[in-house]
Amino acid sequence: MTFVALFSGAVWGVPTWGTWWMWDARLTSMLILLFLYLGVIALRGAFSSRDSGSRAASVLAMVGVINIPIIKYSVEWWYTLHQPASFTITGRSAMPMEMWAPLLIMVLGFYCFFIALTLMRTRSEILRRETNKRWVQELVEEVK
Incomplete structure (x- = not known):
């Protein structure tokens, strides 16, 4: 879903901003989230023991939770292309x-x-x- 959001946003962004990618705070934090998801998936499969892989992936997931409020409040903390929330x-x-x-x-x-x-x-x-x-x-x- 994160990849779909980034890809569809890029497709929508071409006619709007004239570029596929802008180093916007929300876009960059979403890209970091995508990399964290891929890291969790890779880490789970990297160990021969399923339990060890699950433990290592859960540690990375707990560290990655820090990114969630950054994504949510990025448009309020930094001046970016994205508007603040329209629906509260x-x-x-x-x-x-x-x-x-x-x-x-x-x-x-x-x-x-x-x-x-x-x-x-x-x-x-x-x-x-x-x-x-x-x-x-x-x-x-x-x-x-």
């Missing part, structure tokens, strides 16, 4: 109702999608870790 929960929105209502519906839909994927991934990870347990084998037999 605490204040009056600068966007008309025709625009923010669909935005809110899509955000809620994306949260539901994220929760569903997280639950499915958690279930499969529990089943993978408990493969040799009796309750998992009984569950597999029921499904067959």
Whole structure:
């Protein structure tokens, strides 16, 4: 999703700014986030032991969390190409109702999608870790 956001922003940026890339604070912090994600993926696969790789990747992920507030507040801390937030929960929105209502519906839909994927991934990870347990084998037999 981070790559898609950076790529689609670059495609949108060509007619708007006349260039594919601008070293903007938000763009640069998003690029760092993409590199952190790629680092976590690479680090997980770099170890022969799955648990060691997961531990190392989780440490990098915890360090990378520092980048999240930087991305969020980059447009407020530095003068950049990106405008400040048009939609806030605490204040009056600068966007008309025709625009923010669909935005809110899509955000809620994306949260539901994220929760569903997280639950499915958690279930499969529990089943993978408990493969040799009796309750998992009984569950597999029921499904067959």
